[in-house]
Amino acid sequence: MSDRLRRIEAVTDTALAHLDVEDLLTELLDRVRDLLDVDTAAVLLFDPTARVLVATAARGIEEEVRQGVRIPLGKGFAGRIATEKRPVITEKVDHAHVLNPILRDKGIHSLLGVPLLIGSTVIGVLHVGTLSTRHFTDEDSLLLQLVADRVALATHARTMQIEQAVATTLQRSLLPAELPTVPGLEFAARYVAGGDGEVGGDWYDVFGLPSGWLCIVVGDVVGRGLCAAATMGRLRSALRAYALECTDPAHLLDKLDQQMRHFEPDTMATVLCAMVEPSCEQLHLSSAGHPPPVSVRPGLPAAVLELPIDLPAGVDAGRPRHTSTMAFPPGTDICLYTDGLIERRGSPLDAGLERLRRSVFAGPAESVCAAVMSELLGADHPIDDVAVLVLRRQDRAEMGPLHLRMPAVPVSLGLIRAAVRRWLTGTGADTDEIAGLLVAVGEACANVVEHAYGPGGGTVDVHMTIQPPDVVATIRDTGRWRAPRGQVRGRGITLMRGLSDDVRIEQTGAGTHVVIRAALASQGPR
Template identity: 65%
Template sequence: MTELGDRLRRLETVTDAGLAQLDVDELLDELLDRVRELLAVDTAAVLLLNPSGRYLVATAARGIEEEVSQGVRIPLGKGFAGRIAAEKRPVILEQVDHTNVLNPLLREKGIRSLLGVPLLVGGTVLGVLHVGTLTPRPFSADDTTLLQLVADRIALAVHARAAEVERAAATVLQRSLLPSALPEIPELEFAARYVPGGQGQVGGDWYDVFVLGSGAVCIVVGDVVGRGLTAAVEMGRLRHALRAYTLDTADPAELLDRLDRQVHQFEPDVMATVLCAVVDPSGEQMRLSCAGHPPPVISAGAGLPAAVLDLPADLPIGVTTSGRRHTSTVALPPGTAVCLYTDGLVERRGRSLTAGLDRLAEAMFAGPPESVCATVMQALVGAEPPSDDIALLVLRRQPAADTDTDTFELELPAVPSSLKPLRIAMRRWLAHVRADRQATADLLTAVGEACANAIEHAYGAAGGTVSVSLAYQAPDVIAVVGDTGRWRAARGSFRGRGIILMRALSDEVTIDRTDTGTRVRIRRTTTEGGPR
């Protein structure tokens, strides 16, 4: 057996049997140690191309560890390593000097000769592997062949491990950006599904639901073109940017226009389809704007057929900033359900988009959102693994029978942000029992004060809940606010005026404090009254 053959056999034994379970860093370190031994060299290093493809970054080294600790970067095409990557071929330097080596560390370490080869997968350069000696050495063709074989193994391992890491990172990132729980909003119900496509490789599909400062609800479904970690990262940027823009405007077309301008300015290579909808605080209507996204499917009530909304289809985000985006308004009578989704739900190879939309409309109905999601996924996905990501979001305005009653009950987290949705829900119920304007204003303020007291005084850092119940007992509205905490004294001066205000705005206020909680009962007479 030749000397090269013997070295190859020894290398095969290590790479096949000893390295299968190592991660990328451990693998590189082990292979560099083996290369130093097999080639009898003093230094060995791996530099990988960064995501931009413009720089080689020192990733692993033996005998010249400073390359890694100092974060050495070599421009593509420059110096020894940059030349190897740019030309995609081995390079030998029998005498190292400042004219052929860009990295001063190589000269400072006293390296006299260098041999480097490219890391290639399918003709694509991933990086460079090079070795060096502290004494002059004429590297042979056998040395080059052996180093290239090691480089090929490193390239395949790095490529495979990088794909695994990227897939895992993309999955974690996307799951962290999707809402962990949909918000609880009076009169509105939500359910959602997300299923990765392409053998589990996630992409840039997302959905989002959040409450604006006005009490309106913003709903977004989007799809960034592309797959993997890059698409997931871009999705996260768009999601956060759109949320930030809602601090200034609640117009869906304006939100998408701002998002479009941002993408063109800072991320010109990104393209995405987005559907943005805003449900007004009353829940009675929804405004929508569509940036190249599949249209929603809506059912106006139980037993009514669903239909695909006919919306102006503006261009996707990232295509052009010219042209005015459109906002459409859709009524949401009680019981209306709306289905928003990404194209992975309706598009299939060999089937037209129209057929997919028709199939979705047939499956869609105005029922509880969880049931709608289950039915839609069964009808359009079934047991067939999706080839593309699917994001599905269903919202329903509660049917009239669920809200138009003589009583009202709501339990909310004991936090200040709960007061706004409470006022919205109370206002709707008080309109139903036909409370007069003054009684409505007084009850909203009095009950709000009672809830604010519970939020501030009933619980510590662990938090809790506040329950509110209203009942119409002609001619009075009876409100009861309860908590399960232990009362804490007010802190600071000029406090304790909430109870004075409650008494001034009500006909009767009783407060019952016990070791198991506080119960505030407020009675207010209304001059009109009676359910509609």
């Protein structure tokens, strides 16, 4: 017995530290077979989502892994071990005791199996077998359980490391690689994993829609680790799809509720959804159990937005949701975040929310985001994940030139129109001036889409700048224009000339430039 115990010490030695889970288990099973003088050995790990044991490593019965054997809890030999959490011995394998036909087909006569336990939690089953009848003793059972305890610890630690790495990679891949460039708006964002570095389900997202609206989402899936990160990815994708169908954030969250109640019945998430109008003049918000944003306007103190906090997503798809509308004048900053930013042990949420309010100011989005993280986190490591997104509408002094490069396809025309509208609004152009320039620039871009390129396609560039008192729009392509098709053509250029002060068109071998110039009352007299 003492000799065997010494040999057990070698089952999980430091030489195995570099191996991944499957290679680690395979090496351990070779040592187990030698230790107990058996013909087969296998590990089945528990999948809590499907509630089955999955064949993960095997020696002598490699078919278990290759065929993807899955044993439900409570069924067959391995399922019984996992349910009862104790060793089980079968001296004669038959249909009554064994669910997996591979064990019978392989000619295994006797089996000994033990649970893999972390505390009182079953993470799998380890079993060994012989091709001849064998009477496994209590000593054999004790030895295998000692080995199983070491296997469980090593496997659990390695699995957690791998899951954390996968979850981190998954979450980073699902968060926006870069925030979009939207004329007249600035964005800044941060994500910090909480606790021991294990990621959760916090996320933020910013994306434009074909209608010209902009959707902004900050959310937090209840839970930690790979499962929460994967759920976050599914919810993010669902929200993006639903946003193509509606611009009311409450309706959008209603659809998410229905999706979660049907496909994710055990999931809950808090979500704050904001929709920005194409003109940027107003912001529409709806909160599914999520903490309220903090907003600040130039010359005024920051304030926590007062809006209804409805139930978290996934709780009750039948309860009504509410949308709040707020003005979004130039110079306004809005800070959206997850609760990890303001939660602290022993301190009420209101105190954290007040600290956040004091740290938000009217200024560049990146500066505000940095100040918030410095004030709320400092050198501390957060208990929970933290996601922060700052949105700022630029004032007139911050408005630089507008430059867009879009595919020369019809769907781009709506996006160009929304971007031009936002930019013109920021310059102080009035309603009539904006309407006229939208038509003039739109006609120039539509001509590029229709005439400049063949089937191979190309791009349309739109550049707009202020040359007081005028706004100057330049639309460029690199194609060779096709002749007009149809009988009634050419009205686009007439519209451009009628809605602006000057239109110049230059066609060269490198493409076509259309320059539109129009005076703006806000820029002074001509």
